[in-house]
Amino acid sequence: MVQFFIDNFPLLRDAFLKTLELSVLAGLLALVLGTLLAAFRVSPILPLRGLATFYVETFRNTPLTVVFFFIIFGLPQIDFAVGFFTGAVLAVGLYTAAFVCEAVRSGINAVPPGQAEAARALGLTFGQSLREVVLPQAFRTVIPPLGNVLIAMVKNTSIAAGFAVTELTASLQRLSNANGGEILLVLLAVVAGYMLITLPAAYVVSRVERRVAILR
Amino acid sequence: MSAPVLFDLPGPKARARIRIATVIGSLLVLAVIAFVLVRLGRNGQLDPQRWSVLFDPNSGVPQALWEALLRTLRVAAVGMVFATLLGLLLAVGRLSDHRPVRIAVTAVIEFFRAIPLLVVIFALYFVLPGLGIRLSAYAALTGGLVLYNMAVLAEIFRAGILSVDRGQSEAAYGIGLRKSQVMRLVLLPQAVRRMLPVLVAQLVVLLKDSSLGFIIGYFELLRQARSLVEFFTPRFGNQYTFQLYVAAGLIYIIVNVLLSQLAKYIEHRSRRSPKAAATHAVVLPDTPSVTGQTSI
Numbered sequence: 001m002v003q004f005f006i007d008n009f010p011l012l013r014d015a016f017l018k019t020l021e022l023s024v025l026a027g028l029l030a031l032v033l034g035t036l037l038a039a040f041r042v043s044p045i046l047p048l049r050g051l052a053t054f055y056v057e058t059f060r061n062t063p064l065t066v067v068f069f070f071i072i073f074g075l076p077q078i079d080f081a082v083g084f085f086t087g088a089v090l091a092v093g094l095y096t097a098a099f100v101c102e103a104v105r106s107g108i109n110a111v112p113p114g115q116a117e118a119a120r121a122l123g124l125t126f127g128q129s130l131r132e133v134v135l136p137q138a139f140r141t142v143i144p145p146l147g148n149v150l151i152a153m154v155k156n157t158s159i160a161a162g163f164a165v166t167e168l169t170a171s172l173q174r175l176s177n178a179n180g181g182e183i184l185l186v187l188l189a190v191v192a193g194y195m196l197i198t199l200p201a202a203y204v205v206s207r208v209e210r211r212v213a214i215l216r
Numbered sequence: 217m218s219a220p221v222l223f224d225l226p227g228p229k230a231r232a233r234i235r236i237a238t239v240i241g242s243l244l245v246l247a248v249i250a251f252v253l254v255r256l257g258r259n260g261q262l263d264p265q266r267w268s269v270l271f272d273p274n275s276g277v278p279q280a281l282w283e284a285l286l287r288t289l290r291v292a293a294v295g296m297v298f299a300t301l302l303g304l305l306l307a308v309g310r311l312s313d314h315r316p317v318r319i320a321v322t323a324v325i326e327f328f329r330a331i332p333l334l335v336v337i338f339a340l341y342f343v344l345p346g347l348g349i350r351l352s353a354y355a356a357l358t359g360g361l362v363l364y365n366m367a368v369l370a371e372i373f374r375a376g377i378l379s380v381d382r383g384q385s386e387a388a389y390g391i392g393l394r395k396s397q398v399m400r401l402v403l404l405p406q407a408v409r410r411m412l413p414v415l416v417a418q419l420v421v422l423l424k425d426s427s428l429g430f431i432i433g434y435f436e437l438l439r440q441a442r443s444l445v446e447f448f449t450p451r452f453g454n455q456y457t458f459q460l461y462v463a464a465g466l467i468y469i470i471v472n473v474l475l476s477q478l479a480k481y482i483e484h485r486s487r488r489s490p491k492a493a494a495t496h497a498v499v500l501p502d503t504p505s506v507t508g509q510t511s512i
Binding site: 048057060062063064066069078156157169172176178183184186190 | 226234237238241242245251252255256259261330331332333334335338339342343345346347420423424425426427428430431438457458461462464465468469472473476
């Protein structure tokens with residue numbers, strides 16, 4: 001059994017790194033796009049508001065598997081074929097962006113209106129008051145829910161296993177013809193792999209939260 | 217919406233700027249849509265004849281998609297019923313007066329919430345056979361959904377039960393009800409009313425997750441679309457591929473949007489219901505944990 005583990009260690013390690021890479025890239029995409037969408041949703045320009053609302057409502061009601069499906073099998077129809085890994089980053093990132101947007105927007109709504117009013121009274125433009133006054137405060141209140149969204153996202157990257165990305169969950173499928181005890185070991189390793197990402201992530205989030213907490 | 221706070225009522229200059237931005241924004245959106253349509257059109261995907269296969273009973277496609285939808289809904293329904301029952305049991309267990317029960321139940325809940333749903337499903341589908349238990353794709357998918365969602369629902373139930381005003385259970389004990397009676401007759405009826413919107417929202421999540429059946433080969437909508445494509449390809453080439461995928465995806469989205477609307481409606485209704493008066497709003501604790509409180 002030990003031998004089995006040693007033999008397959010490189011495979012599991014690579015799978016773990018793949019999950020980590022996928023999580024980091026998709027997380028960055030989701031954070032950037034989600035914040036942008038949240039800014040759209042509170043902007044004075046109607047088409048942008050409508051666009052962001054449409055985006056969020058669509059992605060929140062679409063299973064992630066369907067998003068994967070459209071990106072892997074649908075994009076080639078408009079001559080935009082992407083690789084499986086790129087597709088996975090896009091799918092998870094685009095999907096999570098909708099939830100990031102909702103979290104950030106609720107944070108923006110939680111900033112007392114007086115702050116935005118004061119910023120406006122000082123003559124800041126919409127962009128300035130959002131950038132300099134509202135968003136920095138919004139991000140503070142939004143860190144716990146944002147952390148939850150990102151942790152859920154790490155778990156969601158497992159779906160890439162169904163689309164030819166050899167990340168952690170896929171290694172379970174790969175090694176499925178091993179015997180009983182061995183496959184149980186793989187299962188434990190996979191679970192441990194996810195914990196290795198989510199536990200430190202949860203810790204970092206709570207540290208950051210305490211660090212930037214502001215008294216109201 | 218707090219938006220109006222962020223910008224003044226626009227003056228003439230700002231109005232002109234906004235008008236220009238509106239035009240540019242609309243043009244951009246239209247340009248993207250046009251780009252997609254043109255590309256699709258150039259590849260012949262908008263050909264009405266290609267779409268008609270979706271509605272032509274002779275091709276067998278509508279029936280196949282309908283049955284796939286029923287299979288999807290069946291997994292979701294069966295999963296929801298069992299997850300609710302087990303979740304209720306776990307929630308009561310987690311609130312138990314006996315320490316060992318509490319610890320064991322907490323461990324089960326936290327374990328299943330910490331690992332991805334697909335890993336649970338894979339464990340049932342690929343690991344159990346190694347131990348001599350072979351499950352069908354349907355059983356593995358439903359089992360995974362039940363195990364994962366019962367843990368999520370247990371937390372929702374617990375929050376709901378704890379949200380009932382303490383005076384309620386004190387009064388119930390005061391008139392001499394037993395523990396089980398207090399739970400059954402006093403706490404749960406009030407908690408369930410309060411939890412209904414969250415429950416329906418979780419049903420949407422569960423329905424979305426049933427699409428994971430695609431990966432282990434359960435014939436829900438996506439897998440059905442894929443197999444129809446594989447069936448058509450030898451005879452017609454890639455002619456219907458895109459259309460079938462779009463149809464399967466759209467059905468998922470439509471069903472989910474309808475359920476989400478139902479959840480909103482229920483929440484709206486239960487907010488004014490006087491029967492839930494003795495409860496506080498159900499708020500799941502907002503601290504980040506390994507498990508992540510949100511299921512997205």
